[in-house]
Amino acid sequence: MMRGIRRCCPNCGAHTLFEGYTKVAPVCTNCGLELGKFRADDAPPYFTIFVVGHIVVGAALAVEQNFHPDLWVHAALWGPLTIGLSLALLPLFKGAVIGVQWAMGIRG
Numbered sequence: 001m002m003r004g005i006r007r008c009c010p011n012c013g014a015h016t017l018f019e020g021y022t023k024v025a026p027v028c029t030n031c032g033l034e035l036g037k038f039r040a041d042d043a044p045p046y047f048t049i050f051v052v053g054h055i056v057v058g059a060a061l062a063v064e065q066n067f068h069p070d071l072w073v074h075a076a077l078w079g080p081l082t083i084g085l086s087l088a089l090l091p092l093f094k095g096a097v098i099g100v101q102w103a104m105g106i107r108g
């Protein structure tokens with residue numbers, strides 16, 4: 001799981017898990033593991049939305065309760081934070097899910 005979070009092959013630890021942002025490489029060029037057989041499907045977006053939602057909604061409520069800013073401040077803060085956190089966390093969760101699938105022998 002930790003190798004997947006670091007975007008590395010779960011079998012050998014080489015930095016070969018993704019070809020692009022979140023596109024899984026078909027085969028690890030270091031050890032030959034067929035990475036394309038691991039299908040994370042909807043799990044990474046689910047975990048990303050779950051975590052980002054809790055962070056952003058909690059922060060928005062805390063800021064509103066303590067500072068009562070104008071609505072434009074909320075719009076300026078939470079939209080970019082939501083997008084940035086989602087883009088940052090999605091590959092981490094996808095790598096972690098693939099790492100768990102590899103460890104448990106889940107394919108296809």
Ligand SMILES: [Zn+2]
Nearest residue numbers: 009012028031
């Ligand atoms: Zn490998």
